[in-house]
Every structure is written in C-alpha cells, then in structure tokens.
Amino acid sequence: MVEIEIVEPTGLPLNELLGLYESVGWTTYTRAPELLRRSVSGSHRVATARRDGHLVGLARTISDGATIVYLQDVLIAPTEQRGGLGRRLLTILFDSYGDIRQRVLLTDTEEGQRAFYERLGFTETHDHEPALRAFVRFG
Numbered sequence: 001m002v003e004i005e006i007v008e009p010t011g012l013p014l015n016e017l018l019g020l021y022e023s024v025g026w027t028t029y030t031r032a033p034e035l036l037r038r039s040v041s042g043s044h045r046v047a048t049a050r051r052d053g054h055l056v057g058l059a060r061t062i063s064d065g066a067t068i069v070y071l072q073d074v075l076i077a078p079t080e081q082r083g084g085l086g087r088r089l090l091t092i093l094f095d096s097y098g099d100i101r102q103r104v105l106l107t108d109t110e111e112g113q114r115a116f117y118e119r120l121g122f123t124e125t126h127d128h129e130p131a132l133r134a135f136v137r138f139g
C-alpha cells in the first residue's frame with residue numbers, strides 16, 4: 001500500500017531525496033545536493049508517497065498561502081508511474097489550499113506532461129480563455 005501525506009519540508013533525509021530525483025534523471029538537482037536540500041526544505045508544502053516506507057513520489061509547492069500556489073516539482077519513481085500517484089499527490093497538495101485562486105506551474109514540452117496536467121484540470125496558458133501570457137527568465 002502507498003501512503004500519501006503532507007510532511008514537514010525540512011524533515012526529509014537528503015539521501016532519500018537524491019535517490020528519488022536520480023530515478024527520474026533530474027540532474028540539475030542531483031548534481032547540487034545542497035541546493036536540492038535547500039529547495040525542498042524551503043518549499044511551502046511538500047507531499048510524499050511511500051510504499052512500504054520507501055519514498056516513491058514527491059510534490060512540492062511555493063505559495064503565499066492566500067492567493068497563489070506554484071507547483072514546483074512532482075515526480076514519481078519510474079516503477080510507480082501511471083498508477084495514480086501523481087494525481088493523488090497533487091490532489092492532497094492543492095486541496096490543502098482550499099479555494100485559492102491561482103494554481104500555476106511551468107514544465108517542458110513533453111506531450112505526456114501536457115496530458116497529465118490537462119487530466120488534472122490545468123490549461124496551457126496559450127489555450128486559456130481569456131488569453132494569458134507566461135514569462136520566465138532563467139539564470
């Protein structure tokens with residue numbers, strides 16, 4: 001059975017985080033373990049999925065707790081993907097914000113991700129009515 005819960009962001013051991021982020025190939029984080037530790041522990045909320053105690057999924061948000069919540073990461077271990085865990089993690093996290101107005105995220109153009117987020121009720125900004133623009137600046 002998989003246990004899903006919202007956890008204390010500072011309470012997750014770095015070796016567990018590294019293992020999970022490595023499993024999905026997110027080297028930007030795993031090449032900089034201290035940055036990974038700071039980013040997870042500095043998140044507004046973190047939800048985890050554990051199978052038999054082992055970390056198999058995580059999602060984390062950035063938020064003011066009142067008007068806007070950004071989803072920063074959601075990742076499910078490859079052996080557990082397409083089993084509903086991504087949906088469960090985002091549901092528990094977003095439900096915890098009640099009727100907060102803006103739920104926002106940025107992701108790459110991989111089609112599976114578009115399908116996943118659309119299944120969860122998100123709309124790409126260029127498809128949104130009324131029209132929206134999203135801007136980003138890296139580095």
Ligand SMILES: CC(C)(COP(=O)(O)OP(=O)(O)OC[C@H]1O[C@@H](n2cnc3c(N)ncnc32)[C@H](O)[C@@H]1OP(=O)(O)O)[C@@H](O)C(=O)NCCC(=O)NCCS
Pocket residue numbers: 024072073074075076077080081082083084085086087088107111112113115116117119
């Ligand atoms: C993207 C990711 C989080 C999805 O989590 P998941 O547990 O596999 O997804 P779920 O099983 O909860 O799927 C929820 C819905 O999205 C759909 N979906 C999920 N991945 C999909 C894909 N690749 N293609 C099409 N549909 C997909 C599911 O079919 C399901 O639809 P349903 O409402 O009909 O049941 C997971 O694949 C992952 O961790 N990928 C690697 C990391 C990543 O890319 N994270 C997202 C970018 S921030």
